[in-house]
Amino acid sequence: MSKLIVVTRDGEEKILSGSVGSSVLEVIHDAGIEDLMALCGGCCSCATCHVYVDDEWISAAGAANEDEADLLEDSEHRKTASRLACQIKITDKLDGLRVIVAPED
Amino acid sequence: MITTDILIVGGGQGGAQVAISLRQGGYEGSIVMVGDEPDMPYDRPPLSKDYLAGDKTVDRLLLRKAEFWEKNKIDLCVGKRIASIDAEAHVAITDDEEKFQYGYLIWAAGGYARPLPIPGGDLSGIHVIRTREQVDLLRLEVENAREIVVIGGGYIGLEAAAVLTKQGKKVTILEAESRVLARVAGAPISEFYESEHRAQGVTIHTGVAVTHLEGENGRVKSVVLANGDEISADLVIAGIGLIPNKDIIEAAGAKCSNGVEVDELCRTSLPDIFSIGDCACHANKFAEGAFLRVESVPNAVGQAKAVVSVILGDPKPFVDVPWFWSNQYDLKLQTAGLNHGYDETILRGDPATRSFSLIYLRKGQVVAVDAVNMIKDFMAGKKLVEKGLVVDKASLADTDILLKSLLG
Ligand SMILES: Cc1cc2nc3c(=O)[nH]c(=O)nc-3n(C[C@H](O)[C@H](O)[C@H](O)COP(=O)(O)OP(=O)(O)OC[C@H]3O[C@@H](n4cnc5c(N)ncnc54)[C@H](O)[C@@H]3O)c2cc1C
């Protein structure tokens, strides 16, 4: 299990734990946080699972892949820390990862 | 008799979203969700994609874990079917005579795969892809099958063909129209997917009529065409569309046509009964107000939210641009808008590069965009459709010009 800290749209900080191999999106949903619509079910087709990775974690979490970057490109809320939660897999290395849910487009 | 404020009939994408969004919106009344499948709500699109391929387990298919429903006091009654509704008395009754007294009822019953309407259509070895149970059965039989015939070249048939070809099966697609995807996409898209499938080893016959299926000991052994050709098959998949589940609610008095008719807030003609998702038919503003059903997850989810907005007292119609995706091999198709009544298409980019889009116009207005491995065009296309813009055609076709720069 790996620790995941999520700041919801209400600004509340929640500490969750997720199993290695699942996506940040799955951990957020399983915790009952419903900020992310995740319409495409995590197949990188919709951009409705937009989060910001906390500055300290940006390099560990890695950059967005090409499709992901294209999906994020036109978001009004795009930042350098933007990622899609379905595309970040929980790993041991990401134990303690902190993400902030982006505003809805 | 069980009394509940909210009764959701159908535990699929739409039904689940109603329950989730109600709780998210702070709703405190009782919620019961009755679904006739044995599963908790799950994601359907992977059934013809990663789940069929065996790349996704049942656990990963579930929309939420069991604890979620418990914690949020959403009472899931799985494996139960609503058989009749007394709209006036606000009572719904299951197959086994269990009664639910409801405040609001949400009919989110989806539909079922159209069975093959031809002799031999009931032989064993014939499959459809709509539920997790059906796909488990299919996967089991696929193991021992060598030759597979897919009847119907729609998205689901093509996605299944892609998965099964990758598994080394000899796959043949039979399509009645002159091209695959004929009902949903323009010719360049059809031609592109036909050539991709052929390059992967799939055999495709278009413009063919299947007359019957031949069997041996009750099991399918071949598919016979009107021209007399016989194609041997260890297994057949019928992907010939969906029949909306509306009989029960129609019998209760709801106005139905090609589905359950609803207004922009998903209200049916019956008091306190809503309908959403694949079974609901609505006047769609992106199709010049034509009454139609949109079979997609974004539509089911969006309509669910419209219903919740009414229940929570702040009605907001669902009027987002329809969109959809289909994954085959390494090809990602995304479509925005509805190409209903289009009179012209513009090809943007070269299909040979495996990254291009097809733009549909109606009286010059952009009404839909099919983007293949071209996420940028999909994202911009959605906005073009939303604004209903008339854009210079040469610019639409020019890949040196970003679509989003045409948004004005
Ligand atoms: C193989 C496949 C691939 C797909 N791929 C995509 C895709 O890539 N992208 C996309 O956007 N969409 C896709 N779709 C479509 C999408 O899954 C549907 O649009 C969506 O599931 C509709 O949700 P719904 O709630 O209306 O219906 P459903 O999800 O079908 O849920 C309805 C539920 O109600 C139950 N039910 C019916 N009658 C009763 C009754 N009388 N009592 C109790 N329960 C009842 C049904 O058994 C079912 O469980 C795909 C569908 C399939 C089958």
Ligand code: FES
């Ligand atoms: S859920 Fe659709 S892109 Fe992440």
